[in-house]
Amino acid sequence: MINDSVFDKFPNLETERLIFRQLVMEDASEIQFIRSNEEVMRFLDNDNHLTLEVSQKFISTNLESYLAHNGLHWVIIEKSSNHLIGDFAFWKLDKKNHRAEIGYTLKPQFWGQGFMFESMSALINFGFKEFNLHSIEANINPANENSRKLLVKMGFKKEAYFRENYFYNGTYLDSEIYSLLESDFNK
Ligand SMILES: CC(C)(COP(=O)(O)OP(=O)(O)OC[C@H]1O[C@@H](n2cnc3c(N)ncnc32)[C@H](O)[C@@H]1OP(=O)(O)O)[C@@H](O)C(=O)NCCC(=O)NCCS
Known part of the structure; x- marks a missing residue:
């Protein structure tokens, strides 16, 4: 059973270099900064946050x-600078099957330093051990090499390749589905 008590008090967590706390409305300008960055948005296949209002709506949807x-949506804070460097979410929660999808971004200046690997290690551990998920899914644009590399490093296995199943901006895009079982993670 999914552990519903995580919804009583938001699970703020931390690792050696990072703090994970709840995404709140005050983060709107940082979220807009991330989600209007071309490098970040390149393979997200979601609309750019052109105005602050779009980010505010995004945050209120996630809070609701x-x-x-x-779902659970954390922002990632680098401890040494107290800087918001990205976000991570469990969403599309499938309670019956104890499964959730993950979504994540980092500001490009923080790529290549293992920050998302460190984040995923902690938050996926939380997802299995505290939230009681059985499996975790990631859906990527097949051209998103950075994301694929990270998922494979985390132990995710490719589960499906959907051809032209996602209609975005007038184009049918392919999707690759990766998944991690709790038993994969514990190996
Ligand atoms: C996906 C994304 C978060 C990956 O970021 P990333 O910086 O490549 O991933 P990590 O933070 O785990 O860093 C891994 C890199 O840091 C290096 N690294 C340095 N120090 C490290 C450490 N202490 N631990 C682990 N890796 C470390 C690794 O070697 C690796 O570099 P490489 O790719 O050159 O081999 C980032 O590309 C991003 O935000 N993309 C845009 C949004 C997006 O597409 N999200 C996913 C949607 S499905």
């Missing part, structure tokens, strides 16, 4: 999702 016990 938490209140409805449907």
Whole structure:
């Protein structure tokens, strides 16, 4: 069973270099900064946050999702600089099958330093051990090499390749699905 008590008090967590805390409305300008960056958005296949209002709406949707016990959305803070460097979410929660999808971004200046690997290691551990997920899914644009590399390093296995199943901006895009079982993670 999914551990619903994580929705009573938001699970703020930390690792050696990072703090993970709940995404809140005050983060809107940082979220807009990330989600209007071309490098970040290149393979996200979601609309750019052209205005602050778009980010505010994004945050309120995610806060509502938490209140409805449907998802968890953290921002990632680098401890040494107290800088918001990215975000990580469990969403599309499939309670019956104890499964969730993950989404994540880092500001490009923080790529290549293992920050998302460190984040995923902690948050996926939380997902299996505390949240009681059985499996975790990631859906990537097949051209998103950085994301694929990270998922494979985390132990995710390729599960499916959907051809032209995602209609975005007038184009049908392919999707690659990766998944991690709790038993893969513990190996
Ligand atoms: C996906 C994304 C988060 C990956 O970021 P990343 O910096 O490549 O991933 P990590 O933070 O785990 O860093 C890994 C890199 O740091 C290096 N590294 C340096 N120090 C490290 C450490 N202490 N631990 C682990 N890796 C370390 C690794 O060797 C690796 O570099 P390489 O790719 O040259 O081999 C980033 O590309 C991104 O934000 N993309 C845009 C948004 C996006 O596409 N999200 C995914 C949607 S599905």
